[in-house]
Amino acid sequence: MVVMGKSGAGKQPRIDVLVKEFGLVQLSTGNIFREYVGAFDRSGFKGDLERFYDAERDTFVPDDVIIGAIREQLGNVDDARSVMLGLKAKYFMNSGRFVPNSSTNELFAEYFSKGDYKGFVLDGYPRTPDQSSFLLDLCADKGTKVDLVLLVENEDELIIERTMGRRICKKCGKVYHVKFKPSKDGMNCDICNIPLIQRADDTEEKIRTRLAEYYDKAVPALAVLEKAGIPVARVPGNLPVFTDEAVRESVMIAISPYLKG
Numbered sequence: 001m002v003v004m005g006k007s008g009a010g011k012q013p014r015i016d017v018l019v020k021e022f023g024l025v026q027l028s029t030g031n032i033f034r035e036y037v038g039a040f041d042r043s044g045f046k047g048d049l050e051r052f053y054d055a056e057r058d059t060f061v062p063d064d065v066i067i068g069a070i071r072e073q074l075g076n077v078d079d080a081r082s083v084m085l086g087l088k089a090k091y092f093m094n095s096g097r098f099v100p101n102s103s104t105n106e107l108f109a110e111y112f113s114k115g116d117y118k119g120f121v122l123d124g125y126p127r128t129p130d131q132s133s134f135l136l137d138l139c140a141d142k143g144t145k146v147d148l149v150l151l152v153e154n155e156d157e158l159i160i161e162r163t164m165g166r167r168i169c170k171k172c173g174k175v176y177h178v179k180f181k182p183s184k185d186g187m188n189c190d191i192c193n194i195p196l197i198q199r200a201d202d203t204e205e206k207i208r209t210r211l212a213e214y215y216d217k218a219v220p221a222l223a224v225l226e227k228a229g230i231p232v233a234r235v236p237g238n239l240p241v242f243t244d245e246a247v248r249e250s251v252m253i254a255i256s257p258y259l260k261g
């Protein structure tokens with residue numbers, strides 16, 4: 001299944017339902033990119049990231065050039081590839097822009113292959129028409145398919161309010177909100193008991209950039225999947241009562257017409 005929706009629409013609680021009900025594995029390109037950005041930040045690499053991007057050709061300079069620069073500064077680090085992927089992701093994520101299709105598709109295919117191309121709930125991918133076509137071709141090639149798109153719908157202004165108050169646990173990924181869904185003590189994760197953090201890209205300016213990217217690229221990406229005959233179930237991202245049971249029920253009602261057997 002694919003879960004789509006604006007960044008901050010409320011995808012994660014719906015994904016939690018699909019994972020629990022159907023034993024699917026969440027594959028989130030945003031989380032993968034954040035892991036690599038973490039590797040990049042930990043590496044201590046310093047310097048201007050601009051020089052690795054060829055803006056005229058709208059592409060990064062060759063990988064071996066970037067890896068060479070990383071090795072030159074940090075010595076023979078064994079995870080130079082992770083540092084390089086983090087560098088590429090950070091260059092775009094920092095400003096709320098999408099990471100280019102070539103890097104995203106390559107990384108997605110690598111993780112998709114780890115589960116033999118099935119049993120996943122895809123989160124944040126595909127997000128451009130090019131990524132949708134890449135996914136459809138990859139599925140056709142591997143003899144698998146997308147069964148359903150679950151579209152989480154929400155209004156822009158509500159998303160801005162929700163996203164700015166969003167706090168997450170770095171360890172288990174649980175999502176809270178300072179006003180709508182605070183943790184028990186308002187500061188630490190209920191499960192891991194470590195301080196909750198705010199994502200670096202959850203500022204108003206970056207949220208607005210992500211919304212613009214959504215209209216520009218993710219809406220046509222959904223159209224590509226729809227045109228290929230994949231059913232789309234719609235679910236509200238904002239519920240009058242936000243309990244786990246209310247979320248579960250709204251998801252199950254939305255997808256029940258498409259469940260077989």
Ligand code: AMP
Nearest residue numbers: 007029030093097098099104124125127
């Ligand atoms: P998310 O956590 O899904 O909101 O993703 C955070 C950021 O990661 C986005 O704003 C993009 O910069 C990047 N990203 C995640 N998934 C994709 C994708 N499929 N294509 C391009 N960029 C992505």
